[in-house]
Amino acid sequence: MYVCLCSGMNCRQVKQALSEGARSHAQVFLRNGLRPSCGRCRDTIVGMIDEHAAQAGANDGAPAALDPLSVAAE
Ligand code: FES
Structure with missing residues (x-):
């Protein structure tokens, strides 16, 4: 789904940027x-x-x- 119609940026691109450390609209x-x-x-x-x-x-x-990994190790 498009988040920004002006730039064509979609939800996946926003989530990827957040996972890479973006913490503001500009970032x-x-x-x-x-x-x-x-x-x-x-x-x-x-x-x-x-x-x-x-x-x-x-x-x-x-x-x-x-x-689950810590439970499996016990
Ligand atoms: S919808 Fe216009 S800048 Fe994002």
Whole structure:
């Protein structure tokens, strides 16, 4: 699904940029070699950044027992 209609940037490209360390609207564009134009996608991208950060925070606090590799090693 397209996130930015001006540049043609899609959801996969945004997620890839986030996994590579992008943490702002501008950084997402930069990592994809693109430039924002109208800015209508800003809220959507900021929402995806927040979601990514929340997911990363949730994973950081996961108990080791929920990790199948650590359970297998016991
Ligand atoms: S929709 Fe992203 S800059 Fe216009």
